[in-house]
Amino acid sequence: MAQGKAQGRVRVTLVRSMHGRLKRHRACVRGLGLKRMHQTVEVEDSPCTRGMIRKISYLLEVEEVQ
Numbered sequence: 001m002a003q004g005k006a007q008g009r010v011r012v013t014l015v016r017s018m019h020g021r022l023k024r025h026r027a028c029v030r031g032l033g034l035k036r037m038h039q040t041v042e043v044e045d046s047p048c049t050r051g052m053i054r055k056i057s058y059l060l061e062v063e064e065v066q
Contacts (some may be wrong), residue, residue, distance in 0.1 A: 006048060016058065
């Protein structure tokens with residue numbers, strides 16, 4: 001919030017299994033708060049979470065929350 005505007009939110013859903021994935025990718029999934037398939041969470045839209053989402057984008061479905 002350094003620019004003075006409110007951070008948005010992003011809705012993230014795990015749509016592919018974590019089974020057999022790299023340890024770092026599983027850590028990103030857990031870091032986003034996801035524990036099982038088809039679970040949806042809302043996270044703060046920050047550069048840190050965007051980086052995690054970008055790294056495991058092949059496992060996720062992402063949508064902006066207004």
